[in-house]
Amino acid sequence: MRAGSIALAGLVLWAGAAPAQQVPRVEAVYHHAGVPGRPEAADWKSTPAASLTLTPQIIVPPNGGGAVTELTLRAMHDGEWLAIRLEWADATADREVGVDTFRDAAAVGFPVSEPEPPPSPFMGDPDHPVSIWQWTADLEAQARGQGGFAARYPHTEGVWYFPQDAAVQREVRAWRGTEPVVEFVATGFGTLTRRAGRNVLAASEHRNGRWAVVLRRRLSTGDPEDPAFKPGETAQLIVAVWDGSRGEVNGRKSVTLNWVPLALGTTVKADAGR
């Protein structure tokens, strides 16, 4: 009953918002020399950019977000890997998760399979899961050996804890992994579930009041929970961004209200031009 009414509200809002929002088409150009893993790589400069409009999340409580209104999206592939570069303005790099502080984050989502029409752009629906890759600034800092819990709470460093605590910490380290990105599957708001699969790599940079994040993955991983990308075809993508210092976390986020088409350039055409 509740889920139904939320889904209905979402549908109405989605339908109403679609004409108002210009949905740009993003092209993931073919780049035979391999995709760059870093956001500052020179190759990105020659890649076409699309500007996405983000709006506050107002469909399910807690409503909120809206700190980021615009995001620049670039993408490329090399026939084997897909790389997506997100860039947005955020004056502060919030890399810390303290008792009362929140980190910056960004996520992209793709339908796990390609249904027509595509599922709800609000993290999917019960029959159509969405694969979500979330980059977070705290994991990025920890991957570089910076920040982390000890930086905020130095008095906790080197303190002896009960041995059972080691088991808990091992478990946490295991899900965090070594990349500043966590992979999820979702079937609607509030259903985000961490996946065992580890296929996405991420890197980020904060410079001149802007975050730039690159997320990349093999076009096909063989994992049934991973969407497969094919050159010459068009994938669908959603984006969400959180500004930690403004208390943005969970539903308090800036989102795209509709699927953004992501067209992967054909390798044949690019090869012919070489």
Added chain:
Amino acid sequence: MAKVWNWQLGRSMDYPYEEAHAKRQIGWVFDVNKCIACQTCTMACKMTWTSGRGQEYMWWNNVETKPYGSYPTAWDLAVLEKIGPGVWKDGVYQGKTVFEAADGRTEKAVGVRPGDDDWAHPNLGEDQIAGGPVPRGLHMNQPTHERWFFYLPRICNHCTYPACLAACPRGAIYKRPEDGVVLIDQSRCRGYRECVKACPYGKSMFRANNEVSEKCIACYPKLEQGMQTQCVEQCIGKIRGQGWVSDPRQGVREDHPIDYLVHVRKIALPLYPQFGLSPNVYYIPPIHVPVDYLEQMFGPGAGAAVESYRAAKDDPVLAGLLQLFGSSPAIMERFEVREGVARAYDGADKLLAEVPITEPPQMRPAYDRSRGAYRLDVT
């Protein structure tokens, strides 16, 4: 929002989920008059559950001095300010609960999320008195206490209508159907801290290194064995009793220790019932504190509860039951008081404890011949 019945408010109220009840509801009675703030409960809990990294600041059980103490800082004043003033009329609360004061869009329950500083002073205001200055000789002149403070031991209330559960956008918090214990599913929690903000009692806490929230688990591994929680068992002042609280619409059990104190005698009262969570730790209010303060904290029954407690010495059932607190580590399912002796039984009707209401005086000779020594304590 759904309408649910809250017997503590004497009315139904808005709650984000439909009314549902556990098979039985865990509950406690704390006799504030006997608490000396020795913090043995606090340390028992700490050593058992929160001795890990990231849990340094956590006190799932704490004892604060009222009116000036609070952990986290000003947890109660902050929420009272959010829900605004409210009065009781004929036992019915006329003001707003934390759910009714919320807009329902940005939050399901009004609240404040404590910061690092708020968690850093668990002993704030300790032993500070209220009621004015203490001029020389005041304690000699006054037969009754004009100046006052009291200790308030606190754990998670395992509320019938938890705000933490209502606020979690992921449904990661649940109330166990078998005993009403409120738990955070550690595998589902994503550390959003909506529950930390929503719990008006400040009993949901965020573990920053693991990025999950944690809270009192009612020592459920002990509970499942019929044992009382660590904070109850270890209480050296014997101020705590643990058992089950009935929904008064379903009938109350007169021979059950908690039901008897909460529903039959009404001397154990919920903490800030006006928040609307129907909390399940019940307090016997301190008898030396101004009644208007007690009414704000424990609801309109505070004055009558104080009177009943003052009369307990002439009330064998009440006096006997209070003697049973702390007399067994197991949960008492039934009690009886006969011929000056109080007895408690477990679920299988096995005798757990047997306590006389008054101990007969014992006199010993002043000189101990076997040791060849004089005694100072002859009674």
